[in-house]
Amino acid sequence: METIAMPAINLAVIMPEILLSCIAMVLLLVNVFVPGNNKAYLGYLSIIGLAVTAASAVGGWGPSVSAFNGSVVQDNFAIFFKVIFLISAGLAILISDRYMVQEDCNQGELYPMILFATVGMMLMASGTDLMVIFLGLELLSICLYVLAGWNRDNLKSNEAGLKYFLLGAFSTGFLLYGMALTYGATGSTKIQAISSYVMGNPGVASNPLFVVGMLLIAVGFSFKIAAAPFHMWTPDVYQGAPTPMTAFMSAGPKAAGFAAFIRVMIFAFPMLRAEWSDLLWILAVLTMTVGNIIALSQDNVKRMLAYSSIAHAGYALVGFAAVNAEGAAGILFYMLSYAFMNIGAFAVIILITKKGEVNGNVQDLAGFGHKKPLLAMVLSIFLFSLAGMPPTAGFIGKFYLFSAAIKAGYVWLAIIGVLNSAASLYYYLRVMVFMYMKDPEEDFEWAGATPAIAVCLLVAVGATLVLGVVPGTVLELAQKAVQF
Amino acid sequence: MFDLVWLIPLCPLIGSVINGLLGKKIKNETVIGGIAAGSVFASFMVACGILFQLLSLPGEERVIQKTIFTWIQSGTFKADIGFLIDPLSATMLMIVTGIGFLIHLYSIGYMHGEEGFYRYFCYLNLFTFSMLCLVSGNNLLLMFIGWEGVGLCSYLLIGYYFHKKSAGDAGKKAFVMNRVGDFGFLLGLFTLFYYLGTNHNVWTINFVELAKNADLLVPGAVVTTVCLCFFLGATGKSAQIPLYTWLPDAMEGPTPVSALIHAATMVTAGVYMIARMNFIFIKSPTALLVIACVGAATALFAATIGTAQNDIKRVLAYSTVSQLGYMFLAMGVGAFTAGVFHLMTHAFFKACLFLGSGSVIHGMHHALHHEHSEADPQDMRNMGGLRKKMPVTFWTFLFATIAIAGIPGLAGFFSKDEILWQAFANPHHHAVNYVLWGAGAIAAGLTAFYMFRLVFMTFFGQTRLSEKAFHHLHESPWVITVPLVCLAFLSIFGGYVGVPKVLSEFFTGGAFPNYFEHWLEPVFAYSTHYTEAHGAHGLHSVAMEWGLMGVSVLIACGGIALAFALYIVAPGFPEKFTSTFPALHRAVYNKWYVDEIYDFAFVNPCKALGNFLWKGFDVLVVDGIVNGVAAVVRGFSGILRYVQTGFVHNYAFTMVFGVALIVAVYIFR
Amino acid sequence: MESIFFLVVAAVAVISSILVVTCKNPINSALSLVMTFFCLATFYVMLDAPFMAATQVIVYAGAIMVLIIFVIMLLNVRVETVKRGTHAVIAGSAIGLFILFQTVWFLMKGSMTGKVGDMTKEQIVSVGHVELIGKALFTDFLLPFEVTSVLLLAAIVGAVILAKKKI
Secondary structure, three states: OOOOOOOOOOOHHHHHHHHHHHHHHHHHHHHHHOOOHHHHHHHHHHHHHHHHHHHHHHHOOOEEEOOOOEEEOOOHHHHHHHHHHHHHHHHHHHHHHHHHHHOOOOOOOOHHHHHHHHHHHHHHHHOOEEEEHHHHHHHHHHHHHHHHHHOOOHHHHHHHHHHHHHHHHHHHHHHHHHHHHHHHHHHEEHHHHHHHHHOOOOOHHHHHHHHHHHHHHHHHHHHHHOOOOOOOOHHHHHHHHOOHHHHHHHHHHHHHHHHHHHHHHHHHHHHHHHHHHHHHHHHHHHHHHHHHHHHHOOOOHHHHHHHHHHHHHHHHHHHHHHHHHHHHHHHHHHHHHHHHHHHHHHHHHHHHOOOOOOEHHHHHHOOOHHHHHHHHHHHHHHHHHHHHOOOHHHHHHHHHHHHHHOOOHHHHHHHHHHHHHHHHHHHHHHHHHHHHHHOOOOOOOOOOOOOHOOOOOOHHHHHHHHHHHHOHHHHHHHHHHHHO | OHHHHHHHHHHHHHHHHHHHHHHHHHHHHHHHHHHHHHHHHHHHHHHHHHHHHHHHHHHHHEEEEEEEEEEEEEEEEEEEHHHHHHHHHHHHHHHHHHHHHHHHHHHHOOOOOOOHHHHHHHHHHHHHHHHHHHHHEEEEEEEEEHHHHHHHHHHHHHHOOOOOOOHHHHHHHHHHHHHHHHHHHHHHHHHHHHHHHHHHHOOOOEEHHHHHHHHHOOOHHHHHHHHHHHHHHHHOOOOOOOOOHHHHHHOOOOOHHHHHHHHHHHHHHHHHHHHHHHHHHOOOHHHHHHHHHHHHHHHHHHHHHHHHEEEEEHHHHHHHHHHHHHHHHHHHOOOOOHHHHHHHHHHHHHHHHHHHHHHHHHHHHHHHHOOOOOOOOHHHHHEEEEEEEEEHHHHHHHHHHHHHHHHOHHHHHHHHHHHHHHHHOOOOOOOOHHHHHHHHHHHHHHHHHHHHHHHHHHHOOOOOOOOHHHHHHHHHHHHHHHHHHHHHHHHHHHHHHHHHHHHHHHHHHOOOOHHHHHHHHHHHHHHHHHHHHHOOOOOOHHHHHHHHHHHHHHHHHHHHHHHHHHHOOOOOOHHHHHHHHHHHHHHOOOHHHHHHHHHHHHHHHHHHHHHHHHHHHHHHHHHHHHHHHHHHHHHHHHHOOOOOOOOOHHHHHHHHHHHHHHHHHHHHO | OHHHHHHHHHHHHHHHHHHHHHOOOHHHHHHHHHHHHHHHHHHHHHOOOOOOOHHHHHHOOOOOHHHHHHHHHOOOOOOOOOOOOOHHHHHHHHHHHHHHHHHHHHHOOOOOOOOOOOOHHHHHHHHHHHHHHHHHHHHHOHHHHHHHHHHHHHHHHHHHHHHHHOO
16 A cells, blocks of 8 residues: 655644634633623633734744645744734724623624634735635635624624625635636646746746736735725625624734735746736725725714725735835734724724614714713724824834835825825814714713723724834834745 | 933833823822932933943943834834933933932922922923933934924923913913924934935934044035024024023923923023034034024123013023023034033023022912912012021022122133133134124123122012011922022032133142043044144133133123122112113113014014915815815715615626726736 | 537536526526536546546535525525616626637637646546545645635534524
8 A cells, every 4th residue: 555645744833723723613612611691701711812822923933934845834924914813803802792792692602703714814824825825715704704794683794794705705716716727827826836837937927827817816815805896895794794893804804815915926926026016006096096085975984994994905005016025014014003903993983882883973973072082082093093194003004105115116106095095084084073073962871891892992002002103123023024 | 221221211201101190190299299200310310320330431432322222214214212322411311310300309399289280290201201312312313302392391381370371372482483493403404314315325313323424524505504404493492592582481381390491401402402413513614603693692682681670580581591692602612512511500500590589489479478469479579688588598599690690619600711711712713703702701791790680689688578478488398498409519519520721720730620521522522623623723822711711700790799789789770770761771671672573573474474374375275175176076985885886796796897807908908 | 529529518518507597496597507517527527537527416416406405495485576687787798798708819819728737647547536636635735625624614613603593
């Protein structure tokens, strides 16, 4: 009997993924024995799990190590992104408990699902095989479909889950088709093998199979990061999904999309750099503009933030289109700060909305600044950061993205970005105008913040300000992370 | 010890944060004041440690940089959060933390019972933090952060009694005038950075790097522009002509604030800045001449105004402006050491004077309060004879006054005399030297006159208070008098670290050298060499130096004698004088109408222009455009949102359409 | 002979997949889908991938389609009565034609062959298709294979959560 030559299995490389999957499965089992009113403890347990995973992930910082025949890699780039995912998952878990209790939602399986989604994101960041990246994306997506439709008694949530599922499956089709074409053209799904094959046979770079493969892969990822014109699902899903899950979706999976997108484009298709860089240019402009312009006329804060999240993907694409180290580092930094400021903003929204997500409109915030000055100030900080005003993280992030674009010669792209950023001020400030300059129509019913949400807000505000005032260390790490 | 330098600014910042966030809940004044003063004391201890360690190093090694982390990095532009420790910054750190601590201590007594006690200490600590950043930062941007920070804190503290309209206005005035100066600072920074970067590919704002590359700065129009821009910044912060008018108004703030910010530390920031960048300024004789002339003019001009003020703090304010003029005169004649020396001694005696005046005001306030009198506790015409009731205040005040008047043996004499001699003997300005010296000498005489006028009106003669009020007048508590004694001690003996060479050679045969000059020598070494290398030699005449010293002492004594004659011997004479020359007196009393001229020349036209721009340009043109664009965008927004139909098949269709378009672009290009 | 057979099967595949979306009765749609799957299985056989063909028939045409038809029966889905908007049909056809045009353009433009694999037909036949796939799964694609298990677990949990009446 012939024995199979097993590939070099270096489990240490995928230790964070293994750990987190195991923790998720254990939590699924533990859940059975936890009484219904104590499910919040599962959340705390999962936060501990995330922390352990983060520790094991950060432990790998240093030179990159590949494993499983080049299916997966442990490098600084992946580690930086993994930390972003873990942070956004942790923050989302912190703000979930109160919302789920308020909406009478099942909580037990929520946390394992978030953890599974995080495993998927981590695989997307560290995968160097198109199959691994695809499976990571599927794992993430399936969990997200469920999470979006978590509130089963709420029609909007159901709708969000279903829409996300249908459109997600549709986009997966494009992605897979692109991968299949690429495989057909190059004979491998390993990123390294693809690029080296193309290097060896330059003719392949003009093979329509290969080019269309690249384009369709780009389309698939564009859907994931909600870039226009593949953004249509975003507003409906973000608005319908339970708010903590919206916060999670807008931060973690978007970053995961960028992680995989960057890795595939830069490593698998370096020969087509001119092509995809132009494509990203167009996507960036469209995404920023569409996101910002439609956000202007939104009254619902969640929906407004959904469009704003589209616009933010556009800003990050500006750095991506620049195709230089500074741009890539800018994206890393921006995704990290975006996780903090956006989840923070959603946390405040959770505190404001009542059961059934009523009073989620801008008008309902009238007089909020006088009723709850501290909370209003916190929300203002997040909105300022989202708008990209100093001294917040959002400003530094945008500054780096746009300066990367200028350095790469995309001056017009940077100008369009800045103009968009200026336009976005309108809808962010509009919230503040209502908070501080309008009188409330009725009295606020205030349920108060739970300690978990308070912790989340504290962390988010602290990080937003620290990253805005002293970004040096983190930027340095981000720059190290993109030295491939 | 050098590794701990970050603690110096951090301690006051922590104190500020604690008092700012929790002060309202703490309520206990001892705790709040203790936190504030304790944090500054901790910084002081670290600064002492650093000073001693620096002293133990040989002179040329006394430049240490400690970078904590990279703050901003963008291409060629890099700014660190880092500290520069050298003799100059160590001196400034000692002054700021040392005097800062004494004034914090003093404030605990002075601000006792004030509403917003915690707010005061929060601001004061924040100020200390900013000032420490300013003097210890190793690059221009960090200095600018401190520069803006002290401006902000100054604004907050001047307007501390914000319920009084005059206090709010004074705060605004200080802020606006400082902003004019800051603009100059920034322009200078940008020009310097850009000039060195584009011409020599040296992209840096780090002081040490700049000093290393000082040779690249070729004397010429650009360097002069850079220097003048920076100097404009300095005139704003350090209250020089033409931006000095905010400082007297700043006396609306609590007196310890005037002592710390508007006498000892913040207003000297401009002097520090020029000293820090002496290697640039020395390259531009034109800029030096401008600085010297502005300094001398300010010294003289402010001194004249000081002679006719009746508010005790206003006299001191004009005296500060005048003394700052001396420091700039020193900078302008290339006598950087002398300028920094005067900065230090001035910090001692002026802080002492302000705190003394605060003690007087404190006492007067209580006395008048007992009588339910509405009289102004700051007006010297209400005082007189206080020396019996407030002996500690009186003696400390008297010593500080003698020091500022320039009587031999006390701190002020050494530093002021050094400046006057350098003004006369420097190699930079030739014939203008005599004018500079003359202005300085006359100002010295006026200083002696108005300071003793103040002392005589306040502490001597018969009291002009009612008997009951005078009875209630008493000495201030120990937290107020201890700092006074410390500062008086420094005013007397602080000058001996920098005894001029002629004096030490004459009296001790050179056994008691000019430590201070030696200490700062490495900082200004480049400028010294540069001056020598360019063939310029100053006057070296021992006889001349003695002669001029004698003249200036005589002038000072003359001023004192005049004050004695007018306010002790013949107290009725000033009245007669003012009634004989009413126009002159009115002009001086009203500060030569400079405020009114500024109002007429700048403020009102600006307001008119602002009104015009607002109503004519802004509302019609700008708002029109903005609203127009906004309307168009919102229109698009309204249309685009209809694309978002909510139907999945429409969304899917859009996606397919997008894919088809993208692929099409690649086929047909 | 083979190419004629291919053309016939391909025509059936295209027609049956058009029927999937045009049939008004869901049962008919589902049965058309089964037809399409069988056609695909035929293609696999023609490409010398018998294992793939078997999987296609067993998993898709068998298991999944049975489920779908079960669901249709259980939910008692009616014959579609809503009339489709004509503009949707026009827009859809236009974009479909456009994509068809693009595909043809590509085909005309140049060779669509990519890299030819290492395995020859003879090798595959001699070693056995199943064994080769198994080998690939346990060597090159070991990690994806394992990840699939986590993916399925998450999918099952998700399905239960969304579907079960009371948890």
